[in-house]
Amino acid sequence: xxxxxxxxxxxxxxxxxxxxxxxxxxxxxxxxxxxxxxxxxxxxxxxxxxxxxxxxxxxxxxxxxxxxxxxxxxxxxxxxxxxxxxxxxxxxxxxxxxxxxxxxxxxxxxxxxxxxxxxxxxxxxxxxxxxxxxxxxxxxxxxxxxxxxxxxxxxxxxxxxxxxxxxxxxxxxxxxxxxxxxxxxxxxxxxxxxxxxxxxxxxxxxxxxxxxxxxxxxxxxxxxxxxxxxxxxxxxxxxxxxxxxxxxxxxxxxxxxxxxxxxxxxxxxxxxxxxxxxxxxxxxxxxxxxxxxxxxxxxxxxxxxxxxxxxxxxxxxxxxxxxxxxxxxxxxxxxxxxxxxxxxx
Ligand code: GLY
Numbered sequence: 001x002x003x004x005x006x007x008x009x010x011x012x013x014x015x016x017x018x019x020x021x022x023x024x025x026x027x028x029x030x031x032x033x034x035x036x037x038x039x040x041x042x043x044x045x046x047x048x049x050x051x052x053x054x055x056x057x058x059x060x061x062x063x064x065x066x067x068x069x070x071x072x073x074x075x076x077x078x079x080x081x082x083x084x085x086x087x088x089x090x091x092x093x094x095x096x097x098x099x100x101x102x103x104x105x106x107x108x109x110x111x112x113x114x115x116x117x118x119x120x121x122x123x124x125x126x127x128x129x130x131x132x133x134x135x136x137x138x139x140x141x142x143x144x145x146x147x148x149x150x151x152x153x154x155x156x157x158x159x160x161x162x163x164x165x166x167x168x169x170x171x172x173x174x175x176x177x178x179x180x181x182x183x184x185x186x187x188x189x190x191x192x193x194x195x196x197x198x199x200x201x202x203x204x205x206x207x208x209x210x211x212x213x214x215x216x217x218x219x220x221x222x223x224x225x226x227x228x229x230x231x232x233x234x235x236x237x238x239x240x241x242x243x244x245x246x247x248x249x250x251x252x253x254x255x256x257x258x259x260x261x262x263x264x265x266x267x268x269x270x271x272x273x274x275x276x277x278x279x280x281x282x283x284x285x286x287x288x289x290x291x292x293x294x295x296x297x298x299x300x301x302x303x304x305x306x307x308x309x310x311x312x313x314x315x316x317x318x319x320x321x322x323x324x325x326x327x328x329x330x331x332x333x334x335x336x337x338x339x340x341x342x343x344x345x
Contacts, residue, residue, distance in 0.1 A: 033059070044066075053206060071116050079216055097118060098212045131233065273315060306319070
């Protein structure tokens with residue numbers, strides 16, 4: 001897909017053709033599913049979600065069933081069981097769900113010892129008058145509702161954590177007092193994109209209703225208690241049954257500071273395609289990234305954030321701040337990976 005002769009805008013246009021199903025769908029009427037989208041690690045999740053929808057499931061139950069596959073997978077180091085732990089070696093999970101037709105949300109953050117945070121988030125939605133429970137309270141709530149407490153730290157994740165500890169030196173996520181132009185703060189733990197891994201999944205069911213979930217073990221080796229965007233409504237996910245849904249993976253702090261998923265849904269409400277709305281959020285983060293320590297030599301964000309969106313008409317697309325990437329989509333024709341647009345090489 002990527003040709004070096006393409007300008008950024010040309011690529012975005014080209015990817016719009018490859019990355020959406022707009023041409024196949026009516027553009028003025030609502031679309032009835034099944035349709036599901038997810039981050040790249042959600043290929044199995046979107047297939048499961050569509051399977052559930054075809055059997056009559058509500059979109060929220062379908063997306064949760066989908067991401068449960070990844071939450072229980074010990075080999076996904078970014079979500080649920082087997083997720084990389086915090087700096088003290090403890091796995092802390094974040095998740096949120098939104099049910100489009102009822103406009104209700106539930107979420108948990110810094111949840112320890114419970115394998116399926118997305119299911120707990122749904123019980124918060126159903127069985128409390130609240131939206132977000134955190135830490136010990138979230139765990140106590142989960143146990144009250146019959147969730148089993150277990151050790152989520154796999155040998156694989158523990159060995160990676162030990163390796164990180166052994167090479168830590170004086171670098172961590174604490175920052176000394178600094179100004180916007182300071183670069184060498186000694187804070188730069190080298191992390192690659194996988195260290196912000198997460199799964200987002202949104203779907204449209206047979207009634208045309210939309211729901212979303214995001215679930216994660218958060219930033220690898222994070223400060224204990226650090227909460228990213230995934231359990232925060234409007235940051236790591238957002239859904240409006242009359243418009244569409246959006247979710248994100250990547251550097252959560254950027255989404256917390258820019259309310260990115262809410263921004264994408266509001267842009268779609270104003271008429272943007274899912275892809276244009278995702279690109280708009282990438283540009284907004286770029287405009288708002290002022291700190292030198294977060295930028296590369298070209299004055300671009302040095303980190304990555306990926307967005308996934310669908311609208312009420314069944315158009316889907318994704319975009320990233322940096323580099324080519326793929327996302328998962330499934331409908332009646334099966335599950336597949338599609339290319340995402342991006343701002344910078
Ligand atoms: N986007 C996942 C996180 O930052 O925790």
